[in-house]
Amino acid sequence: MSSEQLRPGEAAPPSQAVLSLRGVSREFPGAKALTGVDLEIHEGEFVAIVGPSGSGKSTLLNVLGLLDTATHGTYSVHGTDAARFGERQRTEERAQTFGFVFQDSHVVGRDSTARNAVLGLRARGVSLGVQKRLVRPILERFGLGHRAGTPASLLSGGERQRLAIARAVIGSPEVVLADEPTGSLDTANGETVLRHLRELHRNGTTVILVTHDPAIAASADRVVTMRDGAVVSDTGTARLAERQNGHAAGKDARGERLVRRRRDELVDVVADSLSALTVRPAKALLLVLAFLLGSGGLVAAIGLSESAAVKVSSRIDAAASDEVRANREAGYGSWGEAAADVSRVKSLVGVRGAGVVADLSSSVVNPSTFRPESFLGQPAFNGAVRIADSEYLRIQGAKVTHGDVALLDHSFGSPIALLGADAARRLGVAKPGPGVVVWLYGEPVPVVGVIEDPGRDPVLSGSVVVGVGSYPVMDRIAATLVLRTAPGMPAALADALPKALSPAQPSDVKVQTVADLRELKHGVNDDLGRLVAIVSIVLLAIACLSAGTTMYLGVLGRTGEIALRRALGMRRAAIAGMFLVEGAVVGLVGGAAGGAVGMIAVLAYAQSEGWAPVIPWYAAVWGIALGLGSGVASAVHPAVVASRANPAQLIRG
Numbered sequence: 001m002s003s004e005q006l007r008p009g010e011a012a013p014p015s016q017a018v019l020s021l022r023g024v025s026r027e028f029p030g031a032k033a034l035t036g037v038d039l040e041i042h043e044g045e046f047v048a049i050v051g052p053s054g055s056g057k058s059t060l061l062n063v064l065g066l067l068d069t070a071t072h073g074t075y076s077v078h079g080t081d082a083a084r085f086g087e088r089q090r091t092e093e094r095a096q097t098f099g100f101v102f103q104d105s106h107v108v109g110r111d112s113t114a115r116n117a118v119l120g121l122r123a124r125g126v127s128l129g130v131q132k133r134l135v136r137p138i139l140e141r142f143g144l145g146h147r148a149g150t151p152a153s154l155l156s157g158g159e160r161q162r163l164a165i166a167r168a169v170i171g172s173p174e175v176v177l178a179d180e181p182t183g184s185l186d187t188a189n190g191e192t193v194l195r196h197l198r199e200l201h202r203n204g205t206t207v208i209l210v211t212h213d214p215a216i217a218a219s220a221d222r223v224v225t226m227r228d229g230a231v232v233s234d235t236g237t238a239r240l241a242e243r244q245n246g247h248a249a250g251k252d253a254r255g256e257r258l259v260r261r262r263r264d265e266l267v268d269v270v271a272d273s274l275s276a277l278t279v280r281p282a283k284a285l286l287l288v289l290a291f292l293l294g295s296g297g298l299v300a301a302i303g304l305s306e307s308a309a310v311k312v313s314s315r316i317d318a319a320a321s322d323e324v325r326a327n328r329e330a331g332y333g334s335w336g337e338a339a340a341d342v343s344r345v346k347s348l349v350g351v352r353g354a355g356v357v358a359d360l361s362s363s364v365v366n367p368s369t370f371r372p373e374s375f376l377g378q379p380a381f382n383g384a385v386r387i388a389d390s391e392y393l394r395i396q397g398a399k400v401t402h403g404d405v406a407l408l409d410h411s412f413g414s415p416i417a418l419l420g421a422d423a424a425r426r427l428g429v430a431k432p433g434p435g436v437v438v439w440l441y442g443e444p445v446p447v448v449g450v451i452e453d454p455g456r457d458p459v460l461s462g463s464v465v466v467g468v469g470s471y472p473v474m475d476r477i478a479a480t481l482v483l484r485t486a487p488g489m490p491a492a493l494a495d496a497l498p499k500a501l502s503p504a505q506p507s508d509v510k511v512q513t514v515a516d517l518r519e520l521k522h523g524v525n526d527d528l529g530r531l532v533a534i535v536s537i538v539l540l541a542i543a544c545l546s547a548g549t550t551m552y553l554g555v556l557g558r559t560g561e562i563a564l565r566r567a568l569g570m571r572r573a574a575i576a577g578m579f580l581v582e583g584a585v586v587g588l589v590g591g592a593a594g595g596a597v598g599m600i601a602v603l604a605y606a607q608s609e610g611w612a613p614v615i616p617w618y619a620a621v622w623g624i625a626l627g628l629g630s631g632v633a634s635a636v637h638p639a640v641v642a643s644r645a646n647p648a649q650l651i652r653g
């Protein structure tokens, strides 16, 4: 860089233009903001761009600063056609060459003044050490030393604009572009800002500023006047300022190794995301809650289904180890025949008890509280009606209160009934006793007991149970023999039973052990698993959707900040990364919290049911992984929207 100084009035020597526009136009739908602009800006100039509102000044500045692109014509930076720059190169060039001061002093309000001042350096990947070295003197220089730790949102308008200039010049950019930097300030603050810009210029920086203020324009070396998108007058290069000050930070950044830059960028992106989350804790908490519900539901569902499966298994296994059922295909012609079978099986080795049970058709027996014809509106009884002997109830471990179970076997010629607790409630029987009856087959039948605990046969709860001798056998009875065996004996007895009961025709006897139900158990587990998966996926999809929407709205609410970062040279990937990290953090925290809540829910529920809680290790991993995955997924769209944002549009507001 040259350090020559010319006396006023002396012609400037020809030098290569830093920025050069040739026939540049910028058209918007329905508006021609620039029409064939030719302009060359040389190193060290202080140029004021003036003109009426709508004449294209801001558009010109945006094109010069690579925030916007010309529709026609050629724009060159250091002699290189900007049209040749890819998106990444534009961003890089923007960060390295330009410093921006916008009219509305955009700042990241939640960040400290110092952190805002180094925003451009961070985008350029300048090392933390250099950032620290540069920030203190620059804040002092702009009278902000005492405000270094203050959140930028608390600064006054003048302080913010000084911060904006500090941020623009901290990396010693070659060109500072200022769009009405004093427009929103009072006279005193406006003069301070201008003083700083002149000082920059004295130190060799090229300054281009848009202004409406004739006094500011008059103090510039060169005034470019615009009207209707065209340059209508240009006082031309008048003199070159003295140049000192190299571009230390810029060179430093250019020399940095890519790996360190990317690492610093990552640290920065994570820090920015966390600070964005902590500044809106209520919003962050709601998002976490959404993922907590999704992944918590998943963990709870896995845990509950596993615990339930274990519980079902243990019941089935218990039954499998000591129960066998048998029935004759042809049924029985009388209860005497059934009783004979019962005594035959009782004599077999390993049989600890045997009873008989048969189901009657509830719609034929028609149990009711009152005489059926006397009260037509009474509700139909929809439980089971069973014939059983007292031994059946005993081997099932059923407990009968207020009555004598033995009456099932010896009812002295007339029918009697026992009611399961549910059935008693439905039939309006509080307690059995003299005169308490239910109506079966249209006849009153004394209730002699209530089955309070159905033991292993849950159907008993809702059943009306009558004794084996209660009714004459009209047709053959499909009664089942139920055997309680010594542990581990069902399989052997299942083999022996057909021959023991029907030596001539063993195939007439059908035997079933509960072990056969194991197949069913697997089926039940698979169904439960599928249901759990569907419910969890729906929950997570809802969480994703609500988090995605909230984050998208967040992007819309942070357009100023995004524009600023893009203008200062933050890469698109880093902008997207900010939102993805936000989504990941929220999803991860939600997933982890959901995992914990899900486990607590399983423990509490299992405890209340008296189950052994089973939480497979993978449930928590699934919970966290799905929380993380769906958190990132929910941020993808907002991240893409944010990274594609056009900084020129956003700065415009």
Ligand SMILES: Nc1ncnc2c1ncn2[C@@H]1O[C@H](COP(=O)(O)OP(=O)(O)OP(=O)(O)O)[C@@H](O)[C@H]1O
Binding pocket: 028, 029, 031, 032, 033, 051, 052, 053, 054, 055, 056, 057, 058, 059, 060, 649
């Ligand atoms: N993104 C856009 N879409 C459509 N029209 C636009 C857009 N940006 C600028 N324009 C139009 O281009 C013209 C020039 O706008 P520009 O903001 O550059 O003018 P200006 O001289 O800076 O005005 P002001 O002094 O009021 O800020 C205006 O008519 C404006 O409406």
